[in-house]
Amino acid sequence: MVFTNEYIEEISKLTDKDIYLVGGSVRDYFIKKDISDFDIVVEGDAANISESFASLRRIMVIPLDKNNKIFRVVLNIDGKKTTFNFCSMKGKDIHQDLSKRDFTMNALAVKIEDGKIDFEHVIDPYNGVQDIKNSIIREVSGKVFEDNPIRILRAVRFMSQLNFDISNEICDLIKNNSKRIKEIPGEKLSNEIFKILEFKRAYYYFNFMDKHLDILGEIFPEIQPMKEVGRCKYHVVDAWTHSLHTMRVVEKIIYSDGYFKKHLKNAYEKHTSQIIANGHTKMQLMKLAALFHDIGKPKARWVDEAGRVRFRGHEIVGAEIMADISDRLYLSKKEKKYLCKIVKEHMWPLILYKTNDVSGRALYGLFKNFGESTLEIILIGLADIISTRQLLKPHEEMGMYKIHAEYLANNYLTRFKELQNISHIINGDDILKEFNIKDEYIIGDIINSVKKAVFFGEIPLEKDRIIEYIKEQM
Known part of the structure; x- marks a missing residue:
């Protein structure tokens, strides 16, 4: 199929050199996804052509990587953000350029001629189109991760984004290069982690990174002690397995069409879609908080006089550890406060349930303390108890605790939420x-x-x- 685009036509007139549409842009075409990010390789200086294109549109060029000569122009086309990334060709020709890319599905190119792109004439030296059809991620070279270790996380991100599998060879290569995770700058690592959290089965991919790729412990060394504690009267598995299961339950509830009644589901969807900072939504951060809600258990573990294992105060210790993790991920103060709040307070819905205290006084104190994090804390508290009881007694109905969580959430939404800011009424x-x-x-x-x-x-x-x-x- 021949693809035309007025902007591509405009770009092709700015140079007499060879230019190509490459990488993710071509991949997106073959997975039948609308192309909104155009990656263009230029034979010659990408800076000049990007500047010329931007000047026609009276906007600025964004230098992404001056050393590698990568520049971006962002346009708003019919209310939709569209990016054009310009990169100077690496090597003597397009084949040599593609040989330096990460995965076969991204090592694709189509020459732009007279402003037209003919996908029937795709340049595919590594059989990437067939790999896309087979939903498999394969490496271009055995040195794929040696050249750039961030590609380790990109492989997992592409798995979650495209619902693809990775080849056995990539699994082995990742394991062999797992220690190189520590070489990745914190901001880039954080960026990939949050992209994985964006998708629906984040728990699966975090589990995959841990059990099959041996890399999650390199990113979060705090999880290893969690695997050695946690079993007690209420937990039949270690704290880490329980935490993964809690994250899974959170996703199952939040994405389910029938778990909560429609008004409550809509309230959660609207609330968790809000961006806190750095483009990160409450949904992404809530999943991370669910994963680390019990991270304080190893340090808080003690045995009482009767020989019972206790973890009293683990939520306080956990909040301190969550703060350290937030700093390593270069999160904002607002995100850090949000995560620590959830980890610190996640036990309170269960405490109210056990004490059978849902009085107005108790609820007001709870909501005032939780503030904007109330819905998240209620949900993680629900997922926490479900993941505990399901593993302990798989056939046990959790209806009563679900009713308790819904009662808390409904009271917050109908009685307290509008009171959080009444400055429009009185100040x-x-x-x-x-x-x-x-x-x-x-x-x-x-x-x-x-x-x-x-x-x-x-x-x-x-x-x-x-x-x-x-x-x-x-």
């Missing part, structure tokens, strides 16, 4: 004006007492009635 300036109170701490106490009164149904969320309530209390 510090209003209190200053009405009562001539200037002390910020006193103003904060007043607003908190108003929120509590609204939560318990003593007053409606209306400014006039709130002012009246404050006067009565004063």
